[in-house]
Amino acid sequence: MIAPLMFAAATQFTTSTYPQGFVNLTPQVAQESALSHSPEVQGASARVHEMQAALAVARGIIGPSAYANYTQAPQAGAAGETITQRFSTIGLQTTSGDLLAYSPGVRLAQFNLQSAQADLLAAQAAERMKAIAFFYDALRGWANLKARENALAVAQADERAASLRYFAGDAPRLDVLRADVAVDQARADLATAQAGQANAYEALSVETTIVPGQIAFADVVTIQPGIAPRDAVGRALLMRPEVASARAAVDAQISALRAAQRGIFPTVSVQGGYTRGTDTGQRVAGPSANIQMSLPLSNSGAARVNIERAKLEQAQAHLESVNRKVSIEVAAATRTYDADHVAALAARQARLQAEATLKATQTGYRSGASSSLDVTAARQTYEQSLLAELNAYYAELQARATLRLLMGS
Numbered sequence: 001m002i003a004p005l006m007f008a009a010a011t012q013f014t015t016s017t018y019p020q021g022f023v024n025l026t027p028q029v030a031q032e033s034a035l036s037h038s039p040e041v042q043g044a045s046a047r048v049h050e051m052q053a054a055l056a057v058a059r060g061i062i063g064p065s066a067y068a069n070y071t072q073a074p075q076a077g078a079a080g081e082t083i084t085q086r087f088s089t090i091g092l093q094t095t096s097g098d099l100l101a102y103s104p105g106v107r108l109a110q111f112n113l114q115s116a117q118a119d120l121l122a123a124q125a126a127e128r129m130k131a132i133a134f135f136y137d138a139l140r141g142w143a144n145l146k147a148r149e150n151a152l153a154v155a156q157a158d159e160r161a162a163s164l165r166y167f168a169g170d171a172p173r174l175d176v177l178r179a180d181v182a183v184d185q186a187r188a189d190l191a192t193a194q195a196g197q198a199n200a201y202e203a204l205s206v207e208t209t210i211v212p213g214q215i216a217f218a219d220v221v222t223i224q225p226g227i228a229p230r231d232a233v234g235r236a237l238l239m240r241p242e243v244a245s246a247r248a249a250v251d252a253q254i255s256a257l258r259a260a261q262r263g264i265f266p267t268v269s270v271q272g273g274y275t276r277g278t279d280t281g282q283r284v285a286g287p288s289a290n291i292q293m294s295l296p297l298s299n300s301g302a303a304r305v306n307i308e309r310a311k312l313e314q315a316q317a318h319l320e321s322v323n324r325k326v327s328i329e330v331a332a333a334t335r336t337y338d339a340d341h342v343a344a345l346a347a348r349q350a351r352l353q354a355e356a357t358l359k360a361t362q363t364g365y366r367s368g369a370s371s372s373l374d375v376t377a378a379r380q381t382y383e384q385s386l387l388a389e390l391n392a393y394y395a396e397l398q399a400r401a402t403l404r405l406l407m408g409s
Contacts, residue, residue: 018393019139024213025204027135027401033208034131035124044116044123051113058109067091067271075280083281089288091273105259111252118248121241129405134204136398138212141193141200143390148193151383152186158379159183162372175372182376229331232407236330239408243326246319253312260308263301326406333406337399340392347385347392354378354385 021027035041068090075085159179165171205211237243275288361378364370 019143019215019217021135021139021216022212022214023216025135025208025210027132030131030135030204030208030210031128033210034127037207037209038123038127040123041120041127044120048113048116048120051109051116055106055109055113058105067273071277077281085277085279087275087277087279089273089275091271091288105255107255108252108259111248111255114248115245115252118241118245122245125241125405125408129402131207132398132401132405134200134207136394136401138197138200138204139215140391140394141197142215143394144387145190145193145197147383147386147390148186148190152183152190154379155179155182155186158375171372178372178376182379227334229334232334232403233327233330236326236407237323240326240406241408242322243319246315246322250312250315250319253308253315257305257308257312260301260304263304330403330406333399333403337396337403340396340399344389344392344396347389351382351385351389354382358382 068088070088071086073085074082077083159176159182162171162175162179166173166176201212269290269292271290273288274286276283276285278284358375358378358381361370361374365372365375
């Protein structure tokens with residue numbers, strides 16, 4: 001892992017462990033906390049509740065409705081006088097429109113609910129990806145800071161050693177000047193690393209509402225990538241919530257189109273109940289029925305069908321667009337992870353070689369075979385390779401976590 005910098009007095013890392021998280025915050029905890037505080041997830045969850053209520057409304061439309069009716073009108077009596085006709089009716093009524101629209105209406109509400117649920121999953125996946133990115137940025141910031149602290153400690157130790165050698169007559173004044181420059185550069189790099197770590201910690205804290213604690217170390221585990229882009233894309237198309245949402249939207253529009261097509265039929269209203277009243281001065285009572293049919297004279301029904309058909313075409317186009325987007329980003333994420341995996345291995349080997357070169361150069365400097373310029377160059381190469389290894393390692397971890405999320409895991 002992060003090898004010790006030569007002669008550094010600061011905290012050292014071992015060669016077999018990396019900072020993998022925080023004592024109070026793991027990748028999983030970061031994701032769950034971010035989900036519970038995300039406004040996007042809360043909004044998507046509220047829409048699911050709305051669609052659940054809409055489904056309950058759609059299912060309740062099939063039931064008949066109770067009605068009460070009272071009529072009063074003048075009527076001629078037997079002797080030519082005017083008498084009053086009165087009727088009161090209590091019963092149930094329904095319309096053919098309710099019956100015809102019930103099945104597609106319920107299916108539309110069901111698909112809308114499925115779409116809302118898929119949107120919620122998509123919002124959760126996006127929030128998880130943000131949390132993962134902030135988490136590894138914070139780890140990267142901490143590790144970079146420690147590397148810069150070690151680099152400054154080494155530069156200061158070399159500065160003291162150069163001064164001692166100069167006053168002892170074993171090194172020229174130029175070695176002291178070079179050591180001074182190295183210390184100044186190390187201080188500047190440390191200030192940049194401190195700002196980077198503070199920014200990364202704040203971003204993670206805001207996203208998760210948890211302030212990162214002490215660093216937790218763990219053994220390095222390298223996992224060889226083993227999934228082809230085509231296989232990853234196939235799995236993502238089956239598992240990704242936005243794909244499921246787009247499919248549900250297509251199904252919903254199919255049901256909406258069917259409901260619109262049935263809406264062009266004449267509407268029949270049926271009422272049935274029990275009527276009591278007075279007719280021609282006589283008390284009457286008994287079952288009653290009333291059937292009405294209305295036929296729209298405008299072409300609004302056909303226009304409604306055209307609207308829903310156009311919406312269906314839009315939903316189908318959106319589904320195709322989502323499929324393409326998912327295919328492209330998952331295939332790219334697979335290749336990115338493969339590349340980051342190779343880069344992490346290469347960066348580790350480069351750091352090991354730079355470390356060996358630095359040791360050899362320092363040994364040569366003590367024996368007079370190497371100059372201070374050689375040592376400075378070797379140390380800069382080592383520090384750069386160390387930071388490159390750090391960034392490559394955390395890039396691999398982030399790429400792996402991102403790929404899993406993009407595949408719908």
